[in-house]
Structure formats: structure tokens, C-alpha cells
Amino acid sequence: MTVGGIIVARGRTSSGRPAGGPNGWRPISAYTAAVAVGILLLATSVLAGRADLALIGIPGLLAATWAYASRPTTPLRADLHEPSSPTTPGELTATLRLTAGPGDGADIVHLRITAPGHRTTHLTLAARTQDQDREVPLGLSSVRTGPQQTFTVDLRGSRHGTWEEEPTQVRAATRLVLPGAAPLGRLPLPRRLRGLTGPHSARRLGDGTELRDIHPFTPGDRLRRIDWRTTARRSPELETLYVRRTYSTAEATAVLVVDSRDEVGPDVRTWRGYGIIRVDEPTSLDLARHAAASVATALVEAGDRVGLEDLARRRRPLPPSAGRRHLRRLVHGLALAHPKDPASAHRVRPPQLPADAIVYLFTTLLDDDPLHLVRTWRTAGHPVVVIDTLPDVHPVIESHLAIAWQIGRLEREDRIAALDAEGIPVVRWAGSQRDQAAVRFEALAHAARRHVPGRTP
Template sequence: MARGGPAWRDGGLHDAAVVAGVVLLIAGLLFGRADVALLGVPALLATVLGRTRPPGERLTLAEEAAVGEAAGVIESTVQVRGGELVHARASAAGHRPTEFVARTAGEGGRSFRLRLASVRTGPQETAVVDVRAYEGVWEHDPLAVGGARRLVLPSSMRLGGVPVPRSLRGVTGPRVSRRFGDGNELRDVHPFQPGDRLRRIDWRATARRSPDLATLYVRRTFADAEAAVMLVVDSRDDVGPDVRTWRGYSEQRVDEATSLDLARHAAASVARALVEHGDRVGLIDMARESRPVPPATGRRHLRRVLHGLALAHPVGQPSARVRPPQVPGDTLVYLFSTVLDDAAAQLVRTWRSLGHQVVVVDTLPDVRPVTEPHLAIAWRIVRMERQMRLDRLAREGVPIVSWAGSGRLRSAASLEALARVAARKRDWR
């Protein structure tokens, strides 16, 4: 939105120019130096012309968001109109301020592109730009633009493969199912039966097995299908590497990813791997009571999932759910959680009792050492309780993958290994 400033005012250059011109004239007359006296004439003439010529249009600022949102980047364009020179200063939390001077004389003004790299995702504040304009001896009061909240989409990393459910759905897709139907995977060569399609006749096999064409043979294949996966993000809490910020009394650093940032990144990576393979993926936000994103595929749907991940944030105090989110019966569930309470473990057990396969992605960041004695004791108790939950889930056969910054590459390798194991179990031949 454009902002109009107040009227122009004398910036103090008039008095300085008059004093400089008078001093040069007097010095030239006293010392008999005509060249020195002539140096004061331009200053006096510029002062007179500047005072007689009124300033132009008021200074206006306008900020426009970038057309395409990039993952992990906040971009915007600032349009400046008014004045001959502007002195701008761009600042953002956690970043060094940047100052520059530019010429803006012209009918269209001048535009500046701002690009702010962000480790954090979700709703974030943009940079604030303070601008002061100058025109002759006139100076404009500083104006500010920016500081609005923008939605930063999560970035993703390329995964070689991710686990998918054993039971597939649909009559088409990139994977081979256990059902007979149209596909590319050969099952066997069988005598022609009522219901078989004529285009499935294998004439070579028929000529080899029945030269007199008494029996026709057809090629039977396995039907193609697709996998369906639900991404469940436990956004009830958002904690960072500093335990002192968990109480909510101090601000989290903008250059450190929180647990929700890790969850968004992990979920975006899994969603990207599934969509690129042609499978279906859905999204459930546990902190919001909105409808879940149903499983679908395609680039547009991936964009929708990324937008839903960016909107995930804590709402009120963390509370236990009365019933788990409803997911289709033939889907695999990815739960992205810090497992700081029993609610996440209870959800996993409920889903498994209903026959769902569940993969838990631990999104707690690497916690820095705690120096305060009382906080150190509290963190030790919370850490031990959390580890007991994870160990209990692991003994029950639940795959657990840690997505902390120190072991993210190992986490990707663990998902690929789980995908290979799941593929071997699904290969019934």
C-alpha cells in the first residue's frame, strides 16, 4: 500500500550554503583572491534558486510482494516516487541493516527489489525500509514501509524413496499391485477365457503351444495402482534449540530452525518424493480444526500441501485430542512430532490398532546445553520421559526417523532403507 508523507521542509542546507558563500566572498576580498571569492558565488546562487523553486511531488512509498513465492525466501519490490535523491535503510530482525543512496528523479520514480533469506518458515515479517528524500535544499521527513507478515513456504530435499503402504488403490498409477488388470508387469501366459480382451492374445505363445490354433493364449498382467499417504503434522507446539524459549518469555532466534520448521521441511520432502513418483498425498494439521487436505497428486496439489504446511502453527495451549484424525483405510501415516507428551504416542497406537502403518518423524531440534540448574533438571526429566516414549514405540515396531539438523542426511538414508524393506515385503512373487 502506498503511503503519502507530509509537506517538504527546509533541510538546513540553505543556512549552510549562505554561510559558506559569505565566508568565501569575505576571504577572497581580504586576501585579494578573486578565485576564492568566485567559489562563494555558486553557493549563493544555488541557495537563491533553491528557495525560489518549490519542491516537487510528495514522497510516496509502495511495497509489492513478489509474484512467485520461493521456498525459504521473502521477496518484495519497493516503489519510491518523489525527490531527486533518496537515502534508504533496510532492516530486518536477525539481519544486518543495509543502507544505500540512489537517484530517483523521473516520472516513474525508482523501484528496489528486496530479497530476505529466511531459515524460518510459515508466517514471517518482511524487512522494514526507511526512506528519506532530498530535492535541492528541501528535505522530506523519513517514511517507512514494510514489516507486513508474509507466508514463507517450506523448502524440501530430494529423497531417493520413501515408505508407502502395502495395499495400493486405483486402477492406474506408477506401482504394480497384486490384482490382475491392465499394466506393464507380466504375470503369466494363460489360455483364453471369456472376458479376456482380444488385444491381450499372445500370437507367438499361441503358435508355439497350439500350432493348430485350437487354443488361444493371452498375456495376463498385474494392474497398475498408486499409493496414498497422509502427512500428520503435530503443530500443537513449536520449540527451538534454546530451552529458555520454551516458556514463552523470550524470543526465538530467527537464524535457528524450530521443531515446526523441521516438521514442515520433512513433510515437504516426503510430499515432493511421493508426488514426483505419481502417488497421492494428503495433509492433516493437528492444531487446527479445519478440514484435512485429501490425498491427491500433481504439481498443483503439491503447492496446496506446501501452503497448508506453511499455515500450520500452534493454536492456544496444547491439548489432547478426544479422537484421532480420521484417515482412509488404505493409507500410510507419517506423524511429524516432537513426542514431548503422551498424545503423539497414543495416536500412533490407535492408528496401528485400526490397521494403519505409521512412520514417526522426530522433529525436535538439537537442544543446546543448559547452564541454569533448574532448567537443566527440568530438561533432563523431559528428555528422559521423551526417550522412554520413543523406545516403547520402537519396541512395538514403529519406525522412528530423527529429522534434527545434525542427522538429516542419515534420516533421508533411513527413509530410503525403510522404502526398500517395504518394497521387498510388498513383492509377493
């Protein structure tokens, strides 16, 4: 059985008491039937004067007496042991540890293991193995990210086939699954860079590695910048010294804006909360988290500053920063992005962005709000790259849903065409087109570099 990750959780019933309370043992119906049949046969043998009936009923009473004398008193306890740190999607493991009494506890355990989006699994196994506590490995697998509901284990212990415990439940806490990152090459950068140092060459003069020109020595130039070969060629008498002038280095600032106001899957029937989204198919928010984590990783590894803004949350956004520690904060913030109440998700004003920052907007383009945001940012001078995170929609069978999706699809295509007409690139991040996203980003980065004034590709 497979699904996202789980946090370490103590075994608890739905009411909060430990699994298998001390007073939770009861005889099963076979035990009660054996006692009733034995008494009935003894009474019949006395009234009818038939000793053979007594011989038939006595073994049942003796077995019931032995079962009562060996009744269990130790409750069965269960614990779920999971990694406490967040994890990435994929095959995950957990361990269910069963603790039974050494001599007066359960000897057989019946388990029912469930997880959202998976088939229910039933197990019957021995409570102890070689006089040690039993450990049951559990596996979960899912492509979903973010907060995930995982294991729910219903268990019941039995002893000698005559005593059983009240059914109890062990529920795992919500697990935070972090998005992974795909390798990307060069990414589009803002037109103007900031700072006095960084991984990119700016358009202003300064200390750097990219040559701008050869210029006569002026007050303020450093002696180590003198180009003696050029000086010897142009001024053999050393009347004029020539220095090599370079472009200064700077860093880029990018802001990742995640549109987490809604979360839709490939099945249109689940868009209004009906049905369960399959765990082997990523939703739009899963794709947004993965795309944003990939872009953030590529930018941070290049030495740029990256910030994060969530359209569905009113909390303070993550300001732009750099470094591996900040990258972990970004990924953790992406995993926490999830839809809020639609009534409170509407923004009157667009998020405020740092000056000279490029915006990466991750959205499904299912409404007009992203277009208003993009146009507002473009008016303020921010370059914008839109990443389309709508999953590949499955064919719709129901006629009314097919008509609704056809209208929504046409409106969405009109929005994408409007963005393209305004010169705003839209990169598709779903299905087979996800592999082409890196090539598309590379082309956008090359085009942006080629059109920078005073620079050559």
C-alpha cells in the same frame, strides 16, 4: 540485511497517511540557531555601536532567508515493490522506490531498515539520481518458511540541511514463504492399493505389466493376452490356448499429518516465547514443512494420491488427490501451518483417514499425543511412518534449563524406543541425519515390498 520474502506494499506511515505528508516539513535546529544568532548580533551591534558584529550576523540571516524562500513543499513518498506470489526460502530481493519533488522536494534521505532477527541498517543517500526517482535494492535471506514478518523502513527527508520531514514508516506486509523439497527415492506404501489404474502393481489380477502366471484360456480372457509360444510348446495341436495373466495396476494413498501445535528452535531458551529465534536456524515447523514437501513431491511425481492434515487447525483437511496442481495446494497448505492457541490445539479424536492409506506423521515427539495418534491409526490398520522434526538442540548453559531439557530428552527417547518396539519406524530429519533420510525411506520401502504376501522383491 537478509530475511524471508515480502509482498508488494504501498508506502504508509504507522497512522496510514502517505510517507512525508505535505505539512510534515519543519526547520532543523541549525536554521533556528542561525536566525537567533543573527538577530542577537544585529541587536548587539546597534546597542554597542559596533558595525563588525553586524557584518558577522548578516550572512547568517541572509542564509536563513534564502533557506526559507526555498523551503520544500513536495512530500517524500516511498513504495516497497516485491513479488506478489509466494516464494521459497533463500536470498530474496526487494526494491524501495523514493519519489521526491523535482525542484522543491527532499534532496537527502535518511533510512533506517530493520527486520526481525537482523541488525539495523542505517543509510544516508541522495533522494534523486540524475533527475530520476531513487531505487534502493534491499536483500533478505532466511531459512525460515511460512508467514514471515520482513522489512520495516523508517525514513526522513531533508533539504539543504535546513529543512527536514517528520519521520515516517513503510512496513511490508507479511510474506508467505513456501518450503522447498529435497529429492527422495522410493517411499513406503500402504499394504493395499486402491483404484483400477496407477503406477504400482497390485496383488489382484488385471491389466498391468508385471507377469503373474501362465494360465489356460477361460471365458473373459482377452485374445491379445494369448501367449502363442507357450501355447505352441504345451499344446501343439492348439487344443488349449494359454494366456499371460498380469497383476493389475493401482495407486497408493498417503496422508501427511503435520504436528504444528508448537514450534521450537535449537535454543531451549526460546521454547517458552522468550527471545527471538534466529533466522539462520530452522525451527521444528520449518523442518516439518520441508520434510512434508519432500515426501509430497516424491509421492505425487510417482503418481500417488496425497492428502494433508494439520493437527493445530480445525479447518477441513486437504483430501487425497494427485497431480501438479494438487501438489501446489499441498505446499501452500504446509506454508500456512503454524501454532495456534495451546488451549484450542488439543484434539479429542484423531483425524479421520481414508481406508488403506499410509500415514506420514511429522512431529517433535515432545509429548505423548503423537503416541496416542499412532496407536489409534495402527489399530485401524493404517501403516504409520514417524518423521522426527526436532532440531539439533544447542548446549544449555543455565542449570535449571539444562535439568529441564535432560528430563524432556529422556522422556522423548522413551517415546522413540516405545515406537521402535511396536515396529513403527522413526526417521530423523534434522542436521546431518537429514541426508540419510532418503536411504532410510528406501530401506523401509524395500522391507515393505519384501513382506507383501505372494510377491517377491
